[in-house]
Amino acid sequence: MKLALIIDDYLPDSTRVGAKMFHELALELMASGHNVTVITPVVGQAEQFTEQSLDGVKVWRFNSGPIKDVNKVTRALNETLLSFRAWSAIKPYVSEHTFDGVIYYSPSIFFGGLVNNIKQRCNCKSYLVLRDLFPQWVIDAGMIKQDSLIARYFKFFEQRSYQAANTIGLMSEKNLEVFKQSNGYQYPTEILRNWADTTPINISTNLNSIRTQLKLENKVIYFYGGNIGHAQDMANLMRLAKNMQHCGQAHFLFIGQGDEVELINKLAKQWQLTNYTYLPSVNQNEFKHILASIDVGLFSLSAKHTAHNFPGKLLGYMVQSLPILGSVNSGNDLQALVNSNKAGFISENGDDEKLLKNALALYENPSLRKQLGHGAYNLLKNEFAVTSIAANIIKKLKDVNEENHSA
Known part of the structure; x- marks a missing residue:
């Protein structure tokens, strides 16, 4: 099939998990014999449209205003214009035979218009990879009011994005349940796990590892990598670092960007943490090598969430056979999935005592870390391999195309 993959952030410049996942999906689809074109915005490009190649993947980049790490008004304006700017840039290159299917990723919620334009011109079907129930999570977090004008504005584009999808x-x-409670049964839905290439990185030398750079050679490193924002409730993990100050060999390393970077550094200073390091984002290749050098993969989800996210960062931990340590909102089925598969310890956000107890168990027992890390890798292979995810999406696109032709 000739496939358009649409996402608002892509490699090589992105440090976000979604960009990495989409690139791995593109490579897997190409390895399976499909023709892939990624369509993605770029900031500050002189031309309206450029075509590039990344690891053999064709990438169409259209010019856009900044939508990452900028103030909320600027981001909302530029995201609203994504579909308009994208279609203006690519439509001279899209004929009725250019694409047989569209796969698009949310966030962002603003690609519904672009997807509809491609579907109409190419008479093809689409698959929405929905990873974030926005704007619901910002309503849950109290950042905007349920019935405010801005909430209604976002919900309009959210529904437009859903309406553009055949699946x-x-x-x-649990996410599927929450989605159906909010939207009824009007949209065709299914479970599509996050995914990863299951091939780990092997470090042949420790000469320039993150341990050596930060002088952490004999430490047990608890690592958090990715978005540092409100949805993660980073103060939760900072309290854990504070509560483990007495553990001389424990060190907390956070790498990433987001709205709460200032908060975590402020708390570290306020609490005079000596077991904590923050570094800004690194590229994906460097990130993989860091994952191969640490001991425990950390994550946190805000207790205010009503949606039940599976953070993509966990896949990176699992690829490297790292035990997972974290806390989630009440009722999140990720807790049972990880705990029952002996892939780590997940507790409920707010139970600081339980989180500390789990962290200490991993600190004190290297063989437990190894055992749970092995469980994490097995869970990855069984549930989250990119090969099965890609095959599922293709089957769905072909099924809806065949239904359409036979109707």
């Missing part, structure tokens, strides 16, 4: 893939059973 919507959500990452967990």
Whole structure:
């Protein structure tokens, strides 16, 4: 099939998990014999449209205003214009035979217009990889009011994005339940897990590892990598670092960007943490090598969430056979999935005592870390391999195309 993959952030410049996942999906689809074109915005490009190649993947980049790490008004304006700017840039290159299917990723919620334009011109079907129930999570977090004008504005584009999809893939059973409670049964949905290439990175030398750079050679490193924002409730993990100050060999390393970077550094200073390091984002290749050098993969989800996310960062931990340590909102099925598969310890956000107890168990027992890391890798292979995810999406696109032709 000739496939358009649409995402608002892509490699090589992106440090976000979604960009990495989409690139791995593109490579897997190409390895399976499909023709892939990624369509993605770029900031500050002189031309309206450029075509590039990344690891053999064809990438169409259209010019856009900044949508990452900028103030909320600027971001909202530029995201609103994504579909308009994208279609203006690519439409001279899209004929009725250019694409047989569209796979698009949310966030962003603003690609519905672009997807509809491609579908109409190419008479093809689409698959929405829905990873984030926006704007619901910002309403849950109290950042905007349920019935405010801005909430209604975002919900309009959210529904437009859903309406453009022939199938919507959500990452967990609980997320699917929440989606149906909000939207009824009007949209065709299914479970589509997050995914990863299951090949780990092997470090042949420790000469320039993150341990050596930061002089952490004999430490047990608890690592958090990715978005540092409100949805993660980073103060939760900072309290854990504070509560483990007495553990001389424990060190907390956070790498990433987001709205709460200032908060975590402020707390570290306020609490005079000596077991904590923050570094800004690194590229994906460097990130993989860091994952191969640490001991425990950390994550946190805000207790205010009603959606039940599976953070993509966990896949990176699992690829490297790292035990997972974290806390989630009440009822999140990720807790049972990880705990029952002996892939790590997940507790409920707010239970600081339980989180500390789990962290200490991993600190004190290297063989437990190894055992749970092995469980994490097995869980990855069984549930989150990119090969099965790609095959599922293709089957769905072909099924809806065949239904359409036979109707």
